[in-house]
Amino acid sequence: MAGALSISSQPTKTHLSSTQALIDTPEIQHDLSTSNIQGACKDFAAILGPENVSAERSDLVTHSGSDYQSYAWTEESAILSQVILYPETTEQVSELMKVCFRRRLPVTPYSGGTSIEGQYIPHLRGICIDFGRMSNILELNKYDLDCVVQPGIGWMDLNEELAAHGLFFPPDPGPGAMIGGMGGTGCSGTNAAAYRTMKDWVLSLTVVLADGAIIKTRQRARKSSAGYDLTRTFVGSEGTLGLVTEATLKLAVKPPCEAVAVCTFPTLRDAASAVREVLSNGIQVAAVEILDEVQMKSINDSALTRLKWKEEPTLFFKFTGSDDFMVEHLAKQVGNITKQNGSTAYTFASDETERNELWSARKNALWSMLAMRKSPTDKVWTTDVAVPLSRLPDIIEFAKADIEKSGLLGSIVGRVGDGNFHTLLLIPEDKHHIAEDVVHRMVDKANEMKGTATGEHDVVLVKRDYL
Numbered sequence: 001m002a003g004a005l006s007i008s009s010q011p012t013k014t015h016l017s018s019t020q021a022l023i024d025t026p027e028i029q030h031d032l033s034t035s036n037i038q039g040a041c042k043d044f045a046a047i048l049g050p051e052n053v054s055a056e057r058s059d060l061v062t063h064s065g066s067d068y069q070s071y072a073w074t075e076e077s078a079i080l081s082q083v084i085l086y087p088e089t090t091e092q093v094s095e096l097m098k099v100c101f102r103r104r105l106p107v108t109p110y111s112g113g114t115s116i117e118g119q120y121i122p123h124l125r126g127i128c129i130d131f132g133r134m135s136n137i138l139e140l141n142k143y144d145l146d147c148v149v150q151p152g153i154g155w156m157d158l159n160e161e162l163a164a165h166g167l168f169f170p171p172d173p174g175p176g177a178m179i180g181g182m183g184g185t186g187c188s189g190t191n192a193a194a195y196r197t198m199k200d201w202v203l204s205l206t207v208v209l210a211d212g213a214i215i216k217t218r219q220r221a222r223k224s225s226a227g228y229d230l231t232r233t234f235v236g237s238e239g240t241l242g243l244v245t246e247a248t249l250k251l252a253v254k255p256p257c258e259a260v261a262v263c264t265f266p267t268l269r270d271a272a273s274a275v276r277e278v279l280s281n282g283i284q285v286a287a288v289e290i291l292d293e294v295q296m297k298s299i300n301d302s303a304l305t306r307l308k309w310k311e312e313p314t315l316f317f318k319f320t321g322s323d324d325f326m327v328e329h330l331a332k333q334v335g336n337i338t339k340q341n342g343s344t345a346y347t348f349a350s351d352e353t354e355r356n357e358l359w360s361a362r363k364n365a366l367w368s369m370l371a372m373r374k375s376p377t378d379k380v381w382t383t384d385v386a387v388p389l390s391r392l393p394d395i396i397e398f399a400k401a402d403i404e405k406s407g408l409l410g411s412i413v414g415r416v417g418d419g420n421f422h423t424l425l426l427i428p429e430d431k432h433h434i435a436e437d438v439v440h441r442m443v444d445k446a447n448e449m450k451g452t453a454t455g456e457h458d459v460v461l462v463k464r465d466y467l
Helices: 034-048 057-062 090-103 155-163 179-185 230-234 268-280 293-302 324-340 352-363 365-370 389-406 429-448
Strands: 083-085 107-110 127-130 137-141 146-149 202-208 214-216 243-250 257-264 287-291 314-321 345-349 379-386 409-414 420-427
Touching: 034 083, 034 090, 090 127, 090 202, 090 214, 090 243, 107 243, 137 155, 146 155, 155 179, 179 243, 202 230, 257 324, 257 352, 268 287, 268 314, 268 324, 268 389, 287 293, 287 352, 293 365, 293 409, 314 324, 314 352, 324 345, 345 352, 352 365, 365 379, 365 409, 365 420, 379 429, 389 409, 389 420, 389 429, 420 429
Parallel strands: 083 127, 107 127
Antiparallel strands: 137 146, 146 243, 202 214, 202 243, 257 314, 257 345, 287 314, 287 409, 379 420, 409 420
């Protein structure tokens, strides 16, 4: 889950225009007084039991941010919620929201706490609702290829359960991410080249609105032309429209055969151009990721993988299919195209152990950059943009040059199969403003290329002005 749900039970002035500038939006008046919070805590305890209501500082700090988000966060300077709540059912969430609505308390939802753009920072303070105890698979409909889950289940745990049935849930963001936050951000992952984003894998949602009302966005049918597509409205809304308490997810059949290939290039533009050529030739890759030479060096220096890597711009491809012949044919096609685009080496692996070793570099990108910190106060800012595929080499080359010009240590990483890539910036404590300028220039350039400020991390506060 992400963002904050601002709540008021007071009537607001009616505006007759079809659009309204943010500056003209009336400010919601919250009541964060000690007496109101104390009264609310009594109400919360009556609903959940006192053991599920916490105002302990350690809990408040845990729910306020983390070392790997883009904000300059420390335990000492963190903005804290005033109370953390731990519900277990949709009905409990509804009753909690009725209390918050009546008492005019802002609410921040929280699930996995893996956000890297600060989605769960409680900038309005108030109440944090932690969905960690709502982590069950409620239904598995194998022959309908769907399941119903609560928001606190992690995608990795879900896939572990689904594997026994030959199924999987394709969106695969960072380890530890949970379905609630994945839906709130509309995330994707390394599988996005073939399986797209979270919006494509959510059939229906059960949502608790600001006043405690419970709605279901649609039924389980695979398609429907009845009414508004409320499901897609809530997916990507960062917790600002309501709190998701159940999600009906589409599932995919796990491909029986899989292989991985890794290829290196003289320049980052060569690598990005090769991706463009592969995709424009209609070759169906399951995943394609890019890591620049800075990232490959940090992986070597951190020793987080067993292999020693060439410190050159590198593409990681994943292929899937119904048999080995199909997978090997795809890999051969890609190998030919990458060679035509200047690839200096191409390594292919279909054995599971070898596949995992080759893919380990991509999965350890963030952790290897964190390992490069020279001081405990250094931060890693991970952000993203997306552009049309034809402009991918241009935006990556621009971002790379700008990072080098800034004097920061930074790398290019990303799931370039859908025109989306990330920068990982290592930031000394006194250089945060420089990193912020780099990020804003990258966003400006992406928008200039008819792209977007964020492909999968979502808007939060840093990129709100770009909407």
